[in-house]
Structure formats: C-alpha cells, structure tokens
Amino acid sequence: MPPAAEPPVAKDVDWSDFRDHLATADKEGHRKWIYPKKVAGRFFKARTILSWALLAVMFGGPFVRIGGNPLLLLNIVERRFVILGHIFWPQDMIIFAIALLIFITGIIVFTAAFGRLWCGWVCPQTVLMEMVFRKIEYAIEGDAHEQRALAAAPWTGGKIARKAFKQAVFLGLSFVIGNTLLSYIIGPEQLFKIVTDNPVNHLQGLTFMLLFTLIFYGIFARFREQACTFICPYGRFQSTLLDENTIVVAYDHKRGEKRGTLRRKDSAEQRAAAGFGDCIDCVQCVSVCPTGIDIRNGTQMECVHCTACIDACDAVMAKINRPRGLIRYASLDGIERGERLRLTPRLAGYAFLLVVLISVFLFMVITRADVEANLLRAPGALFQQMPDGRYSNLYTVKVVNKTSREMPVQFRLENASGSLQVMGDDVVVPPQKLSETSVLIELDPSSLLPGVTPVTVGVYCGGKRIQTLHTSFIGPRLAASASPKL
Numbered sequence: 001m002p003p004a005a006e007p008p009v010a011k012d013v014d015w016s017d018f019r020d021h022l023a024t025a026d027k028e029g030h031r032k033w034i035y036p037k038k039v040a041g042r043f044f045k046a047r048t049i050l051s052w053a054l055l056a057v058m059f060g061g062p063f064v065r066i067g068g069n070p071l072l073l074l075n076i077v078e079r080r081f082v083i084l085g086h087i088f089w090p091q092d093m094i095i096f097a098i099a100l101l102i103f104i105t106g107i108i109v110f111t112a113a114f115g116r117l118w119c120g121w122v123c124p125q126t127v128l129m130e131m132v133f134r135k136i137e138y139a140i141e142g143d144a145h146e147q148r149a150l151a152a153a154p155w156t157g158g159k160i161a162r163k164a165f166k167q168a169v170f171l172g173l174s175f176v177i178g179n180t181l182l183s184y185i186i187g188p189e190q191l192f193k194i195v196t197d198n199p200v201n202h203l204q205g206l207t208f209m210l211l212f213t214l215i216f217y218g219i220f221a222r223f224r225e226q227a228c229t230f231i232c233p234y235g236r237f238q239s240t241l242l243d244e245n246t247i248v249v250a251y252d253h254k255r256g257e258k259r260g261t262l263r264r265k266d267s268a269e270q271r272a273a274a275g276f277g278d279c280i281d282c283v284q285c286v287s288v289c290p291t292g293i294d295i296r297n298g299t300q301m302e303c304v305h306c307t308a309c310i311d312a313c314d315a316v317m318a319k320i321n322r323p324r325g326l327i328r329y330a331s332l333d334g335i336e337r338g339e340r341l342r343l344t345p346r347l348a349g350y351a352f353l354l355v356v357l358i359s360v361f362l363f364m365v366i367t368r369a370d371v372e373a374n375l376l377r378a379p380g381a382l383f384q385q386m387p388d389g390r391y392s393n394l395y396t397v398k399v400v401n402k403t404s405r406e407m408p409v410q411f412r413l414e415n416a417s418g419s420l421q422v423m424g425d426d427v428v429v430p431p432q433k434l435s436e437t438s439v440l441i442e443l444d445p446s447s448l449l450p451g452v453t454p455v456t457v458g459v460y461c462g463g464k465r466i467q468t469l470h471t472s473f474i475g476p477r478l479a480a481s482a483s484p485k486l
C-alpha cells in the first residue's frame with residue numbers, strides 16, 4: 001500500500017520574496033504607508049500636461065452644452081442619459097449595451113497591446129491622486145523624507161497645524177470632486193438648486209453630496225494606491241490579458257543585471273568585466289513608486305504604469321553616463337529577443353471585434369429616431385359599435401421626445417378603412433419628455449378580420465412619417481367567409 005499523503009502544511013511567508021507579501025503591508029498585516037519621492041522627467045512632464053487637459057474636461061464637463069444638452073449626464077435615478085449632447089432613453093438601452101461592450105473591448109485591446117496605459121495616464125484615480133492630491137501633499141509636507149520625518153515627529157502645534165491644514169484641503173477638494181460627480185448625475189442646475197434652496201427640501205441630494213465627499217476623501221486621503229491594487233477589477237484581470245508582446249513598463253534585466261552598487265573608481269568597462277550590468281541598485285525606481293513595488297521583479301499586478309520609475313531611472317542613467325531606458329516601455333519579447341510590437345492573432349481578433357462593435361454603434365446612433373412612440377390597447381377596454389355601424393377600440397399612446405425641441409406629433413391610420421382620433425388636444429411633446437394620450441380607432445365592418453385585425457398607425461412630425469406602429473384591433477367574431485381582406 002502506498003504511504004498516506006502528508007497533510008498540507010502552511011508555508012511560512014518568505015519576506016525576501018516579493019511574491020509572498022504585499023509591498024504595502026508589514027509582518028503583522030498593518031498598512032505600510034507609502035511615501036513616494038517626488039519625480040521629474042519627460043514622462044512626468046507629458047503626464048502633467050495631459051492631466052491638465054483631463055482635469056479641465058472632468059471639472060468643466062458638467063457645464064459644457066452641446067445643442068442645449070449636457071456633454072455627459074448619467075441620471076440613473078430618472079433613467080435619463082446624455083452622451084456628447086445626445087439624449088438616450090431607457091428605450092435606447094441596446095445602444096448603451098453596445099457602447100459598454102465597445103468600452104470593455106477597447107480596454108481589452110488596449111491592455112493586450114499597451115498594458116495598463118489607461119491606469120497610468122488617464123484613469124481619474126491616478127490623475128487625481130498623483131497630479132492633484134500628491135502635489136498638494138508635497139506642497140504642504142514636503143518631499144518623501146520630510147513627510148516621513150513629520151510622521152515620526154511628536155504631535156506639536158506645528159505638526160497638528162500642518163496635518164489639519166492638509167486634511168482640510170483634501171476634504172474641500174473631495175467636496176468639489178463629489179459635487180462634480182453629482183452634477184454628472186443630476187446636472188449642475190439641480191445641484192445649484194440643492195445648494196441654494198432650503199436644505200429640508202433636498203435631504204436626499206444633500207445626503208449624496210456628503211456621501212460622495214466622504215468617499216472621495218477616504219480614497220484620496222487614506223485608501224490611495226489600495227484602490228488600484230485591492231478594489232479596481234481592471235488591475236485584477238490585467239494578468240489574463242497580457243502576453244509576451246504586450247508593451248508594459250519593464251525593467252531590462254538583460255541590460256541591468258547583475259545589479260550592484262557603483263564604486264566611483266570603477267569604469268564602465270571594469271564593471272562589465274566584473275559581470276555587473278547597468279543597474280547600480282540605487283533603488284530610486286522603488287522610492288518613487290506610488291504602489292511601493294520594485295519593477296525589477298518584473299511585471300506585477302500593483303504596477304499602474306505611472307512611468308515614475310522610468311523617469312527616476314533615466315535620471316540615474318544620465319548621471320552615470322549610461323543610455324536611458326533601463327526601465328522603459330517594452331514587451332517581454334522586446335527585452336528577451338529584441339522584437340518590436342507585432343500584431344498577434346489575439347490582438348487582431350480583439351481589434352476586429354472592436355471595429356464591428358463601433359460600426360454597429362455608429363449605425364444605431366445615426367439611425368436612432370428622435371421621437372419614439374408606442375401604442376397599446378387600453379387595458380380592459382373592449383370594442384364598441386358606433387351609431388354609424390363602425391367598430392371602435394381605445395388605445396394608449398406614449399411618445400418620447402429625445403430632442404431638445406418641442407415635437408408636434410400626428411397619427412394616421414395607414415392600412416384599414418376607418419378613422420383615428422386623438423382624445424383631447426393635439427400631441428405636442430415637450431423636449432426630453434414623455435407624453436401620453438389616448439386615441440380612438442374606428443374601423444368599417446368591411447375592414448375587420450375574424451377576431452383580431454392588425455392595424456398600422458403612422459406617426460408623423462412636420463408632415464414626415466417618423467415611425468410606423470403596429471397593433472391589433474378587436475372586433476366582433478365574424479364568419480370567416482364573410483370577412484373581407486384588408
């Protein structure tokens with residue numbers, strides 16, 4: 001008989017192995033606060049310029065109007081959505097679903113090709129954290145070593161004042177960000193009303209205002225990089241999307257290893273002869289990393305591709321007269337075999353899917369009707385015979401106006417001999433609103449089929465048919481042989 005298998009034994013954490021522990025937790029599992037050093041360099045400059053543009057769009061977006069409509073409005077509560085000035089209703093959910101698919105496919109294609117480029121350059125979390133909150137922190141508390149010293153210092157009046165001032169600024173900024181998000185949901189006009197009106201009338205709005213403020217304050221003042229490493233699903237599934245051709249922020253281990261400190265007396269040739277690479281183990285790349293990782297360990301889930309380590313290492317290379325790019329944007333194959341980015345079948349498949357989805361999306365947006373109506377028989381109403389011998393059915397018609405102008409709408413009976421009468425005033429649908437009215441359809445007995453008669457109603461606006469509605473008309477059961485064809 002084979003010997004019984006040993007019960008599995010939990011292995012001790014190997015603290016020398018980066019895979020065995022988080023960079024942001026100590027041996028007791030407590031949070032290790034990250035103090036990334038200030039960074040400067042060409043990537044940081046480019047990201048700063050881009051972040052200005054993104055912040056302008058982010059904070060200015062709610063006030064931008066296209067054709068009288070907001071640039072972006074995602075009113076989930078009232079199920080009203082405006083994207084790039086186009087109003088979308090719940091009836092347009094299919095367009096939304098395709099837009100969402102495009103977004104997801106776009107991210108997949110992008111990630112497969114360029115890793116987490118999104119995270120490092122345009123993700124609002126990174127932009128706000130690194131380009132706004134981090135810079136404020138540097139301005140108030142100084143660079144990383146000063147922040148560390150301040151954290152370790154006793155609680156004096158000066159320290160309390162600086163810390164309190166920083167938190168107050170963070171809270172104020174979180175309030176602005178929270179309100180910006182709220183104005184993307186309810187619109188700036190509604191937000192203004194909440195702020196200026198009697199608070200008792202807007203308890204729900206004020207609650208959300210407070211909630212958003214506290215959430216953003218919590219994220220940017222305390223939670224920080226953990227939002228990317230613990231919460232963000234994108235960071236979690238990126239490892240399934242990357243392959244050896246993906247461009248990532250990578251350490252060129254072939255060029256850098258064996259790493260070793262630089263001794264002044266050693267020339268580059270002597271270092272090379274001793275088997276050393278270009279990495280002088282100065283850990284500048286680690287000290288600027290906002291997620292606290294060492295990129296020399298290879299691609300890691302925590303890396304948000306912020307490029308800080310590239311800039312830091314380039315500065316070191318410049319100082320020691322070595323070419324920059326020891327850490328750079330490169331693929332694994334690029335580093336191992338000197339290959340350039342190539343179109344793999346997987347990438348081509350994703351890209352094709354993306355093109356198809358974008359085409360379908362554009363087609364649906366372009367052919368989307370400005371007005372959408374639906375016609376239903378009034379519940380519980382049966383047919384009636386009129387004094388002139390015709391039969392009538394009562395219907396309810398709902399018309400959604402997706403434009404920002406009034407739409408006068410008429411209805412015409414298209415396929416049967418009879419009449420259609422709108423009950424009440426003419427239908428004029430206000431902009432971005434839904435109107436509901438009743439219509440009475442009367443058919444000649446000669447038009448009726450046995451049981452149910454299909455009826456077609458044209459919806460007209462400005463003399464042009466904009467939609468054709470189909471419904472059924474209930475009449476008396478006539479003998480099949482006696483019923484004429486429509």
Ligand code: SF4
Nearest residue numbers: 279280282283285313
């Ligand atoms: S900054 Fe460059 S040289 Fe310094 S440790 Fe990092 S990779 Fe090595």
Ligand code: SF4
Nearest residue numbers: 289303304306307309
């Ligand atoms: S490893 Fe480099 S690119 Fe990745 S998060 Fe750290 S500093 Fe940014």
